[in-house]
Amino acid sequence: MGKRATRRTATDRRSYSVESEWSEADLALLEDLKKVEALLPDDAPRALLSIRLSVLTEETTSPVRQELDLRIMARERGCRVVGVASDLNVSATKVPPWRRKELGDWLNNRAPEFDELLFWKLDRFVRRLSDLSTMIDWCLKYRKNLVSKNDSIDLTTTAGKIMVTIIGGIAEIEAANTSTRVASLWEYAKTQTDWILGKPAFGYETAEDENGKVVLVIDPMAHRALHWCRKAALRERPASARRMVKVLVRAGICGDGLTASTQLRRLRNPALMGYRVEEDKDGGIRRSKLILGADGKPIRVTDGVFTEDEFYSLQEALDAHGKDQPRRSRDGATKFLGVMICADCGTNMTVQKNWRNGKLYQYLRCGKCKAGGHGAPNPEAIYAKLVEDVLMVLGDEPVMTREYRQGAEARKEQQRLEEAISYYMAGLEPDGRFTKTRFTKERAEKTLDDLIKQLESIDPESVNDRWVAVHNGKSFRSRWEEGGMEAMATDLLRTGVKCKITRTRVKGVRAPHIHMKLVIPKDVRDRLILKEDDFAEAF
Structure with missing residues (x-):
């Protein structure tokens, strides 16, 4: 038997989320595929490769095989590979595509960057019929195509849509059978005096x-x-x-x-x-x-x-x-958790509640300062001051929502105008069809000028699939007045706005002096844009 080629990590390419090794032959094939891909026209369809495995071991080579197979398929389809979404050690039964770390980012935030989603086999993509149905609806909405290497799946045909539903149903049945067997084993293990499976309790x-x-x-x-x-x-x-x-x-x-x-x-x-x-x-x-x-x-x-x-x-x-501890609130003890941080140690400010002599006392404390720092009483007053400061700085910002705009119609119009311009330019050349009389020449020149103006009026961005921010008619002040502190806290968390709290001891006074400073990212306007969750109903 011949000696296997030395294996090394592919450091000159996009790495997997879990380190995977490529042989010299694999890397050579990858370079050849990339050279062929470089010869494709600029308007070639763009392909995103989805790679997934439930379990990855040191001996696993499936991710390499999946990517190379998918790149070969992309070459056969005349597609340019624009990205590889690798989610290894991820269960397709437990984690749907839109919740996976890498593929989820492409689906939720980078949809304009690809036209086709390629995967090796359907069970490498989804294992639940409901997840598959959700992905089909998403693809139809955004005009994307699903293509499988080893299954007859192609959303551009009616037969392909029927086939993907049938195969998905079979995959879900297999997953359900596996789940039933596992659940049955757990129920059996519960009744036994022997230790069969599970994680032991601490101790x-x-x-x-x-x-x-x-x-x-x-x-x-x-x-x-x-x-x-x-x-x-x-x-x-x-x-x-x-x-x-x-x-x-x-x-x-x-x-x-x-x-x-x-x-x-x-x-x-x-x-x-x-x-x-x-x-x-x-x-x-x-x-x-x-x-x-x-x-x-x-x-x-x-x-x-x-x-x-x-x-x-x-x-x-x-x-x-x-018995001395107050009951927990369903909404949590601390409002604006993750927004208010200690200026000294950088940890979250949290509310601690204690009953003493039948009276409830509440203090804002941090995680790393000694004894939680100087306890700041009356958290509600601090909340109110934070709300006031946020409204003053961001309250008048318009609420912008992200919408998906497709460039297919603009591209079609651009192509029509370019073809028409080429037609009239050819006719105006010496001995062309429009140069035989002064009348036809003048009319053709006027038409050509109109066509060029129409072409110049097309926004270059409009021919591309893209996200655009649209004002929904509200300001964040009205949004937060309707949703309350919970809505404001949610928006501040997702935009990265922080409030640094400094507590300074005052001589002769038990309560410390509180100084609050808002820290707002420079790109806060972009972060404030509301992004519709296409998969919210699927969770």
């Missing part, structure tokens, strides 16, 4: 016994951390979940992403007694609940991190401490 890890069987065992480091948290919760002055998180993160037992709410869920998980549990989604609060066996008793999977007495005494301590 446990998987291992193999002497027979090679996967079992659940206690993680010594997590065991130590959980027992320390229990003792801290049972003190006369119990430690808060936030304090526990800081200690665990500082000790390197948990990652920086650990939050107080996650820590509380861990401490309240009945799996810490060695029982099998499932997520309880009732009430909008993520909790785990015990699974009972046929005998009505909890199913034991392994030894417990806590005994039942230790676990339930911990729950009583957490409940007692939790």
